[in-house]
Amino acid sequence: MPVTAEKGFDVEKLRSDFPLLQTAMNGKPIAFLDSAASSQKPSAVLEAMDTYYREKHANVHRGVYQLSQDATAAYEKARELVREFINAPSSHEVIFVRGCTEGINLVAATFGRRFLDADSEVLISAMEHHSNIVPWQMACEDKGAKLKVIPINDEGELLMDEFERLLTDKVKIVALTHVSNTLGTVNPIHEVVEKAHAKGIPVLVDGAQAIPHMQVDVQELDVDFYAFSGHKMFGPTGIGVLFGKEKWLNALPPYQGGGEMIETVTFEKTTYNELPHKFEAGTPDIAGAIGLGAAIEYIQSIGYENIHAYEMDLLHYATRQLQQVEGIRFIGTARDKASVISFLVEGFHPYDLGTILDKLGIAVRTGHHCTQPLMERFCIPGTVRASLAFYNNRTDIDRLVEGVKRAVAMLR
Amino acid sequence: MSINEIQDEIIDEFALFSDWMEKYEYIIDLGKNLPLIEEQYKDEDHLIKGCQSRVWLHAGLEGDKVVFTADSDAVITKGIIALLIRVLSNQPAEDVAQSDLYFIDKIGLKEHLSPTRSNGLVSMVKQMKMYGLALHAKN
Structure with missing residues (x-):
């Protein structure tokens, strides 16, 4: 039937x-049957982007003229749509990135710079996508830190006993996928977060494969970082989201330097802009963000x-x-x-x-x-x-x- | 027969197939019947890594001719290897180095030799020509 x-x-x-x-x-x-690699796009997304480029395009956060103001408003509206979509407390905790991979790289690089040392460990799982392995490997290599791996059983489920055993005081961050791209396993994020937080350890979740299938509420999950891509959730390629709790995002150094992310620049010293702009150097993917906003509205309509x-x-x-x-x-x-x-x-x-x-x-x-x-x-x-x-x-x-x-x- | 004569012969053979099924059935057959590379050469040194399938390649010199043996873990890849070996094996090293493999395109298997396919075949062809060049220089 x-x-x-x-x-x-x-x-x-x-x-x-x-x-x-x-x-x-x-x-x-x-x-x-390959939507986990990248999903197809509904007309609503295509039309939103087309209309933006045809009628509303100008650079954001810069011009005093109407068109630029409107483009800025549309871009920021997309951020607000994302905030509401994942129930983030504040829209400045929503950072637009190129995709989930860039979101994870951003955290791994900046978190690594600030918080890792030769004594520390980063905990990931055996079912991670290379995108949630390699950035941490690079961060660990830089500081001489160790990458530890939570093993899985033959069904493809995390061994939670092993996780608890590996969750020592040396661990500075846990980075875990919400849903495995290869196995489909949905990981018990609540439990992982609870156990990690009990020891004061933050958790980053790779949400690339979860967001096309399930409601994600970052407050309810209590995750410290949550990254996902637009193109796997019926939105355009080249845009993604990194959610981070304000206290963590403020504690991290900037990732890339350039326009938009600065407050004042002299050759001696630059002071950085506030969240979220601190992490959005250069002209962002405005059309991508608008397309992502349309994808969110499309998902919500279903x-x-x-x-x-x-x-x-x-x-x-x-x-x-x-x-x-x-x-x-x-x-x-x-x-x-x-x-x-x-x-x-x-x-x-x-x-x-x-x-x-x-x-x-x-x-x-x-x-x-x-x-x-x-x-x-x-x-x-x-x-x-x-x-x-x-x-x-x-x-x-x-x-x-x-x-x-x-x-x-x-x-x- | 020269490299190009063999290529033309293969093109004529493939012209007889009426659809992709027949063509692939033939390639699969070739793959199954490809004489295997000697076990001792199926090691890391002879491995050409692809994202999708793995290929092992060995080259030796018999007189002034290069003799290739190869294997793959995927049978369609292996079938295409069988064709490449039919064209390039037992040919003068210099000819191998300078060969232009136009038959792949003509028989509609170009997609298998695209870098995005990542099945090890693009690297294999490069490697075969390199062997030709090296063995020619050595001679």
């Missing part, structure tokens, strides 16, 4: 909001409850259907999971499966998904990953299952 999560949720109608879903790949209607209910139903349907494939092995079987399915078919390389699926018009991701240490943990070369968004339907899933079967038949 087709799904109607809640009254008013009509997947076919929503699909028509996404121009790209009406296109073809290799001569076949596209079954886009509602996270509807999105979540629909995606869980689709995830279970896809998992059930894929189980028909002989030799299939799911990587990531956590109890609490987002709509990501990573799998292998015994005896077949993910690259081969992905190549044939591509020919059938089915877009999946293959490889290590920028989580090489995780692949090592499972002793596998990579996986095939189908990641679902609310605009996917059962036809997409049926085509995937048929496609995998056909690929296996060809490769056998």
Whole structure:
């Protein structure tokens, strides 16, 4: 039976909001199952950006003329939309960045400079994306600090006992993903934050994979930093958000220098601007922020409850259907999971499966998904990953299952 | 046969396929039947790392000709390797170094030799030509 999560949720109608879903790949209607890499964009986002460039563009925070003032107002309105969206206490705790990766780099670099030393440790997990590994590695290397890793079980869940054991007084910050991009695991952020805070340790959460699927309330989670990308939540590429608690953002040195982030500059000494501008050097991605604002309004028009209910139903349907494939092995079987399915078919390389699926018009991701240490943990070369968004339907899933079967038949 | 004669022969063979399925079935077949590289060469030194699939390549000299053996963990990659070996193996080192591999484009497999594909094949072709150059110089 087709799904109607809640009254008013009509997947076919929503699909028509996404121009790209009406296109073809290799001569076949596209079954886009790679939203965890980047989601498609609804017309509302495209139109908001187009209108901005056509009618409202000028640089922000600079001009005294009307157009610049209007552009500034639109940019700051987007910041306010983000604040409300994640329930941040104040809009100056919302920093616009290029994406989640830049948000994490910003914190790792500046936090590292101020708070790490040769005695300290940074705690991450075994399921982190390279974006939440490498910046910390770099920060640790600079100061001779150590990077420690919370291990996971075979289902792809954090070992909380190990986490507590590793959470020593040497740990200066915990950096953890909210949802694993490869496994789909939803991590117990509340519990992690509670335990870390009990020891006075701040927590950064990589929210790139959570924000497209679930309501995030940074006050309720009580996280110190929360980073996410616009392009994974139906917004444009090149824009992202770093939320940071005011006390932490004020304690960190600036990340990049340039225009916008200064108060006064002489050749002897520069004093820095206030939050959020202190961390937004140079002309920001104004159109991107406006597009992100439109994406937020679009998500809100559907509602996270509807999105979540629909995606869980689709995830279970896809998992059930894929189980028909002989030799299939799911990587990531956590109890609490987002709509990501990573799998292998015994005896077949993910690259081969992905190549044939591509020919059938089915877009999946293959490889290590920028989580090489995780692949090592499972002793596998990579996986095939189908990641679902609310605009996917059962036809997409049926085509995937048929496609995998056909690929296996060809490769056998 | 020269490198270009073999390339033209492959182009003619591929012209017979009526759709992508037949073409890929043939490549998969080639991949399965590629004589394997000797186990001793399947090590870190001979590994060409790709993001998606891994490739091992060995080159040796027989007379004035370069002989390549290779392997991959993905069978489609391996099938394309089989074609590259058919074209470039047992050819004079100088010819290998100077070869222009136009057949890949003509048989519609260009996508597999795109750097964004990251399957190790682009690096492999580069490496094969480097071997040609080095072995020619050595000769």
